[in-house]
Amino acid sequence: MSRNVIRNISKFSNAEEILDKCLDLLCINDVEVQIKQSSLISKAIASFSGVMQKCPYGDNIYELILDADIDDDKLMKNVILHECCHLKQMTEGRLVVNTEENTVIFEGKEYPYYSYSQYTPWEEEAFELQRKLIKNI
Numbered sequence: 113m114s115r116n117v118i119r120n121i122s123k124f125s126n127a128e129e130i131l132d133k134c135l136d137l138l139c140i141n142d143v144e145v146q147i148k149q150s151s152l153i154s155k156a157i158a159s160f161s162g163v164m165q166k167c168p169y170g171d172n173i174y175e176l177i178l179d180a181d182i183d184d185d186k187l188m189k190n191v192i193l194h195e196c197c198h199l200k201q202m203t204e205g206r207l208v209v210n211t212e213e214n215t216v217i218f219e220g221k222e223y224p225y226y227s228y229s230q231y232t233p234w235e236e237e238a239f240e241l242q243r244k245l246i247k248n249i
Contacts, residue, residue, distance in 0.1 A: 134196040151180040162191035197238035
């Protein structure tokens, strides 16, 4: 049984349940995740609907930030599943995002990180895993 802590302060009442199922399927344990929404996601960072980020104030503490403009349950579910794939990459130490230096280290290789691309190796892996998760959640 997982020992995860999930705090949902988004408008989606089922977001916590979806994330919990995803964490179980991906065998992610001992993490704390806060789900929230922000209008800064699609406007300030890039044109995507969510981001998973490690919080600087503790080990294994993360924020899942959904775009405030999401108003569709199916899109919300897909974003949570996708970002949970990135959480798995982070907890395994394979994905490190350094926003101060605009770099990403994935599987030991450093990449520039100036804008979003679905063709980076960490995104390709996340999309592939997301498609598998959709069938189970």
